[in-house]
Amino acid sequence: MKNAFPPARPWVLPLAVLLCAVAVRLAVADDEVALHVRTVLATDSGSDFDNRLDGYRRQLRGLFHYTSYRLVKEEERHCPLGRKNNFEIPGGRFLEVLPVALRENRVRLRVLLIEGTSPPPLDTDFTVPNRGNIWVGGPRNPEGVLLISIGAEATP
Amino acid sequence: MTCCKGLGAAVSFERETTCEDFARRFDGFLDGELDSHSMRAMAMHASHCPTCGGDLERAEKLQGLLVRRVESELDRVDTSGLWNAIEARLEPPRSALRRRVREYVGEQRWFAPLPALTLAGALAAAIAAWVVWPLSTSGPALVADNHAQIDRIESNSPHVAVWSEPTEHTTAIWVASYEPEGMP
Numbered sequence: 001m002k003n004a005f006p007p008a009r010p011w012v013l014p015l016a017v018l019l020c021a022v023a024v025r026l027a028v029a030d031d032e033v034a035l036h037v038r039t040v041l042a043t044d045s046g047s048d049f050d051n052r053l054d055g056y057r058r059q060l061r062g063l064f065h066y067t068s069y070r071l072v073k074e075e076e077r078h079c080p081l082g083r084k085n086n087f088e089i090p091g092g093r094f095l096e097v098l099p100v101a102l103r104e105n106r107v108r109l110r111v112l113l114i115e116g117t118s119p120p121p122l123d124t125d126f127t128v129p130n131r132g133n134i135w136v137g138g139p140r141n142p143e144g145v146l147l148i149s150i151g152a153e154a155t156p
Numbered sequence: 157m158t159c160c161k162g163l164g165a166a167v168s169f170e171r172e173t174t175c176e177d178f179a180r181r182f183d184g185f186l187d188g189e190l191d192s193h194s195m196r197a198m199a200m201h202a203s204h205c206p207t208c209g210g211d212l213e214r215a216e217k218l219q220g221l222l223v224r225r226v227e228s229e230l231d232r233v234d235t236s237g238l239w240n241a242i243e244a245r246l247e248p249p250r251s252a253l254r255r256r257v258r259e260y261v262g263e264q265r266w267f268a269p270l271p272a273l274t275l276a277g278a279l280a281a282a283i284a285a286w287v288v289w290p291l292s293t294s295g296p297a298l299v300a301d302n303h304a305q306i307d308r309i310e311s312n313s314p315h316v317a318v319w320s321e322p323t324e325h326t327t328a329i330w331v332a333s334y335e336p337e338g339m340p
Contacts, residue, residue, distance in 0.1 A: 021283045059302075062321025063328045106305075113331070119312040121331045126306040128327075129299045138313075138331035 032078050033099040033107065036133070036151035037087040039073040042066035043144030056149065063135060064147065072146075081154075089148060091141055092116065099152060105130045107152040115139070130154055173201040178208045186215055302326040 040053060040060070046068045053060065053071050060069050077085045081102065087095040096112040106127040113122035113136065121138070128134050133151035140146070178201050184190045185198040202209045251259075304327035309316055315332035 017280075018283065021286065058323055059321060059326045062323055063319070063326060121311055121313055122316070122329065123308075123310040124306060124329065125308040126304050126327075128304045129302060132299045132302045132304070133326065134304045135326065135328040136331070137328055 032155060033081055033102070034153040035077045035079065035085055035087075035097055035099065036149070036153070037073075037075050037095060037097065038071060038149040038151075039089055040147040040149070041070045041072045041090075041141055041144050042137075042147050043068045043070075045144075059133075059135070059149075060147070064137065066144070068144075069147075089113075089139065090146065091139060093139055095136075095148060095150070097150060099154070100125075102130070102154040103127075107132075107154050109150065109152060111136070111150060113139075128152060173197045175201075175205060175208055178202070178205070182211070182215070186212070186219065300324065 038053075038056075040050075040056075042060075042064060044067050048068045048070065049057065050070045052074075053069055060066075072090055073088075075087050077087075079085055079099065081099050084096055084098045087097065089095050092115070094114040096114060098110040100108040100110055102108075106129055108125070108127045110125050111122065112120050114120050122136060126134065128151070131151070131153045133149050136148045136150065137145060139148070178185075178198060181190060181194065181198060185195065188195070190198065202212045250256075301324065303320065303325040306318060306327070306329070309318070309329065311331055313331045317330040317332060318327065319330075320327045
């Protein structure tokens with residue numbers, strides 16, 4: 001019996017795979033948000049400044065008046081809008097971050113700071129500029145205070 | 157061309173070729189462009205009609221003279237270097253793309269030991285990495301105005317403070333219950 005289909009050219013399959021990859025990539029790019037949560041231990045003992053925080057030096061010096069800053073945890077997640085992400089914060093705490101929407105190049109976030117079974121110390125809605133960040137401070141640590149940077153970057 | 161009447165010797169059921177017919181189709185006959193039946197009828201007419209036969213003979217002589225003249229002129233033309241001149245201006249023939257790629261790959265000695273399957277796997281891995289790799293790995297905030305707009309804050313803490321630093325307007329939320337001694 002004669003084959004009803006003409007023989008496929010050898011470049012058709014690789015081309016199809018490449019096009020599918022591009023399509024998947026574009027589809028993912030449209031909805032994805034990168035969330036960055038960095039936890040910094042701030043103390044008044046010593047004057048060390050973690051060089052991994054060089055990009056935040058101006059923010060930290062401008063917002064807080066501790067003498068020492070050290071990055072203790074850094075986490076980055078990529079997720080679609082509307083999906084909650086739980087970030088573990090040292091000291092048995094969790095930070096629940098929900099990227100709600102991207103509008104006018106600002107990312108709307110809902111953030112819940114959870115500590116044990118007690119009512120959440122913080123439950124807030126806010127917007128930050130795309131690629132911007134906000135700081136949440138206050139959680140105590142045996143060595144000092146934790147400062148949490150919450151940043152978001154979305155693909156417009 | 158004059159007419160010769162009364163030449164009806166050829167026995168045929170078809171209409172006899174007249175001198176008018178002969179004159180009208182003369183050029184085609186001379187150049188051999190008529191069909192075989194017409195060629196034969198024209199030849200028979202020329203052989204029986206002295207006038208038309210004479211016209212044909214003169215025309216053939218003239219044609220022969222012309223041909224010989226042209227041929228003699230052509231013989232004088234030196235065409236020995238013609239092809240060389242044409243060849244020099246021709247671009248070298250290009251082979252098909254696939255063949256050129258194959259030839260290029262064949263010339264690369266480092267390429268030879270790599271099996272095609274390995275190369276295909278490497279290519280697939282590169283595409284997969286490109287697809288699943290994070291779209292961006294941003295570091296610290298790069299925005300000039302990092303001002304945050306807070307729409308809602310709820311807390312079980314007695315005091316919550318919000319303030320911004322003056323350069324990039326970065327915002328901080330402070331939950332006071334964590335800092336019994338007060339804010340920094």
